[in-house]
Amino acid sequence: MGRYIIKRLLQGIPLLFFISLILFLLMLNVGDPVATMGGRRVTRRADYERLRRQLGLDQPVYLQYAYWLLGNDWTKIDLDGDGVAETTGTRRGVLRGDLGISLLNRKPVIEVIGERLPNTLILMVASELVIVIGALLVGVFSALRQYSIMDNLITAILFIGYSMPIFFVALISMFIFAVLFKRWGLPYLPTVGMFDPQAGKTTAQVLWHMVLPVLSISIISFAAYSRYIRSTMLEVMGQDYIRTAKSKGLPRSEVVFIHALKNASLPIVTVIGLDLPLLLGGAVVTERIFAWPGMGRLFLDHVDRVDMPVIMGILMLVSLAVVVFQILTDIVYAWLDPRIRYEK
Amino acid sequence: MANHILEVRDLSTRFHIAEGTVYAVNGISFHLDHGETIAVVGESGCGKSVTMLSILRLLPIPPAEIVRGQALFLGRDLFDLSEREMENLRGRDIAMVFQDPMTSLNPVLTIGRQIGETLRIHMGLEKEVIRERTIKLLEQVGIPDPIQRLNDYPHQFSGGQRQRAMIAMALACQPSILIADEPTTALDVTIQAQIVELVQRLREQMNMAVIWITHDFGVVAEIAERVLVMYAGYIVESAPVDKVYENPRHPYTMALLAALPRVDRRRSARLRSIPGAPPNLLVEPTGCPFAVRCELVTERCRVEMPPLILHGPNHQAACWIDVSTGIPF
Numbered sequence: 001m002g003r004y005i006i007k008r009l010l011q012g013i014p015l016l017f018f019i020s021l022i023l024f025l026l027m028l029n030v031g032d033p034v035a036t037m038g039g040r041r042v043t044r045r046a047d048y049e050r051l052r053r054q055l056g057l058d059q060p061v062y063l064q065y066a067y068w069l070l071g072n073d074w075t076k077i078d079l080d081g082d083g084v085a086e087t088t089g090t091r092r093g094v095l096r097g098d099l100g101i102s103l104l105n106r107k108p109v110i111e112v113i114g115e116r117l118p119n120t121l122i123l124m125v126a127s128e129l130v131i132v133i134g135a136l137l138v139g140v141f142s143a144l145r146q147y148s149i150m151d152n153l154i155t156a157i158l159f160i161g162y163s164m165p166i167f168f169v170a171l172i173s174m175f176i177f178a179v180l181f182k183r184w185g186l187p188y189l190p191t192v193g194m195f196d197p198q199a200g201k202t203t204a205q206v207l208w209h210m211v212l213p214v215l216s217i218s219i220i221s222f223a224a225y226s227r228y229i230r231s232t233m234l235e236v237m238g239q240d241y242i243r244t245a246k247s248k249g250l251p252r253s254e255v256v257f258i259h260a261l262k263n264a265s266l267p268i269v270t271v272i273g274l275d276l277p278l279l280l281g282g283a284v285v286t287e288r289i290f291a292w293p294g295m296g297r298l299f300l301d302h303v304d305r306v307d308m309p310v311i312m313g314i315l316m317l318v319s320l321a322v323v324v325f326q327i328l329t330d331i332v333y334a335w336l337d338p339r340i341r342y343e344k
Numbered sequence: 345m346a347n348h349i350l351e352v353r354d355l356s357t358r359f360h361i362a363e364g365t366v367y368a369v370n371g372i373s374f375h376l377d378h379g380e381t382i383a384v385v386g387e388s389g390c391g392k393s394v395t396m397l398s399i400l401r402l403l404p405i406p407p408a409e410i411v412r413g414q415a416l417f418l419g420r421d422l423f424d425l426s427e428r429e430m431e432n433l434r435g436r437d438i439a440m441v442f443q444d445p446m447t448s449l450n451p452v453l454t455i456g457r458q459i460g461e462t463l464r465i466h467m468g469l470e471k472e473v474i475r476e477r478t479i480k481l482l483e484q485v486g487i488p489d490p491i492q493r494l495n496d497y498p499h500q501f502s503g504g505q506r507q508r509a510m511i512a513m514a515l516a517c518q519p520s521i522l523i524a525d526e527p528t529t530a531l532d533v534t535i536q537a538q539i540v541e542l543v544q545r546l547r548e549q550m551n552m553a554v555i556w557i558t559h560d561f562g563v564v565a566e567i568a569e570r571v572l573v574m575y576a577g578y579i580v581e582s583a584p585v586d587k588v589y590e591n592p593r594h595p596y597t598m599a600l601l602a603a604l605p606r607v608d609r610r611r612s613a614r615l616r617s618i619p620g621a622p623p624n625l626l627v628e629p630t631g632c633p634f635a636v637r638c639e640l641v642t643e644r645c646r647v648e649m650p651p652l653i654l655h656g657p658n659h660q661a662a663c664w665i666d667v668s669t670g671i672p673f
């Protein structure tokens with residue numbers, strides 16, 4: 001197993017390399033970061049040239065990529081435009097943990113992402129917990145009562161939930177739980193930000209502000225997972241070994257939650273393993289609507305301004321997470337299913 | 345009567361599916377005495393397994409429906425028990441071994457756990473005691489190295505070993521009835537004999553009553569004291585085992601016996617098979633279900649189901665015809 005993990009990690013290196021190459025080439029076509037830097041005023045030609053040179057954007061693509069990956073402190077670059085490279089570079093490159101500096105606010109990318117990542121993580125971990133726990137309960141429940149009135153009702157509700165776009169869920173929940181509740185004199189939920197500036201950033205405040213964003217993020221995945229768990233549970237409940245377990249006189253709870261769920265959880269783990277790393281990227285739409293200062297909003301804001309280092313940083317972080325979570329999924333899989341053994 | 349450990353009366357089971365109603369079991373009655381072994385014989389799909397699953401209430405309801413009947417275990421009707429009481433009884437008083445050991449064991453739980461479970465649920469034993477008992481059980485069913493094998497998973501067992509483990513599981517609480525649902529069908533011929541022998545030995549040790557479902561008349565002589573022949577959800581003949589071979593009273597029983605290869609028959613003689621196939625169970629039965637395949641069929645057979653007619657002590661057959669003469673009674 002240990003060797004298998006190491007092997008998989010080593011395989012991840014060339015994969016990440018290719019991902020970074022493709023992303024970098026795609027980024028070059030997003031737009032010109034310098035074009036948006038002057039604000040309302042038109043940038044003068046000379047300033048434009050100078051900025052491009054200072055940001056290293058005048059270099060050929062392969063060099064830009066090399067500097068991004070390996071840094072440029074081992075070579076000299078031309079900053080003043082006289083054609084002579086006399087200044088030693090300062091960038092250390094992604095490989096040495098330097099993701100570069102944001103073009104937008106001149107802060108290190110690591111710092112920019114580091115400020116936002118925890119905010120996204122609390123939101124996303126909470127949502128994923130709601131999704132997985134809720135879907136397990138609802139999925140198992142409706143599998144055990146297939147075609148009952150409750151099952152049909154749940155199915156109908158889930159399909160409605162599944163077919164609603166996130167922005168609609170977000171706006172309608174805002175309208176109901178904030179606007180209408182306030183009008184009716186009920187305790188209403190906040191719709192913007194992580195905390196009330198007057199109350200300060202306390203745990204209670206953040207939890208209170210999380211309710212609506214978590215609701216919006218969860219609904220679609222919750223509906224999808226529930227259906228998925230329902231169908232895998234149904235399949236497993238029809239297996240011979242479930243009949244064996246019943247014939248031994250095991251109580252229903254033990255049949256369902258040990259004999260059936262352990263088998264049914266195998267395909268579910270795969271889906272969760274694929275979904276989890278994407279959480280790091282944040283929820284672009286939800287964070288935007290609820291003004292949640294997370295990764296999704298960060299991404300959106302910086303894509304607008306073609307802030308290449310930050311965008312590359314976010315995308316590479318997500319890519320890395322995908323690779324790592326795939327390996328984690330495999331490990332969990334082997335732990336759940338004794339028939340799976342990884343060779344070498 | 346007093347000696348009956350299990351008595352089934354007029355059991356009817358149907359399945360309601362999209363295509364209509366399946367008349368799987370149609371009013372059968374039989375009994376089982378303490379320590380007795382009976383064999384239930386018949387082609388595939390004639391209701392043998394459904395009968396047993398009905399008794400243990402293991403059929404999913406719906407689509408299954410037990411239309412009427414009683415299953416008296418020591419005088420108590422199993423169909424009147426609560427689900428909870430039924431759980432207590434399954435595995436402790438009546439245990440079952442299934443046909444396919446490949447799919448009947450849970451692939452993600454260890455053999456030790458799956459055997460020990462029964463002990464934990466029914467006897468409330470402590471972990472250490474369960475472990476020791478499980479090892480002993482595995483030893484009893486002839487699995488070498490039981491201490492090591494305890495932590496193995498089903499896929500690490502061979503087919504025969506899995507069936508042995510299934511038997512160990514069923515016998516863990518020393519049930520008074522063991523229902524063996526074609527336990528040898530999925531196994532190699534040499535392993536089949538071993539399993540038959542194993543069950544016989546354990547039956548004697550524990551003084552269990554056994555219901556052995558099979559479609560192999562060859563096994564029947566070896567194990568059973570009485571035989572029930574089932575066809576299309578009916579019991580068509582019920583007889584002590586020697587009478588079945590000597591003096592079968594139902595054309596279907598005769599046909600099954602004729603389809604058996606025998607040492608004393610000329611090798612060049614072709615094995616006889618029964619023409620046609622069992623009837624479509626989706627049609628409500630009228631008359632004798634075997635009529636369409638029967639060589640001795642009369643007009644009456646097609647319209648009226650014959651009752652079980654007594655031919656001797658414990659020997660009944662449901663046929664309008666005296667098969668020895670070919671003339672109706």
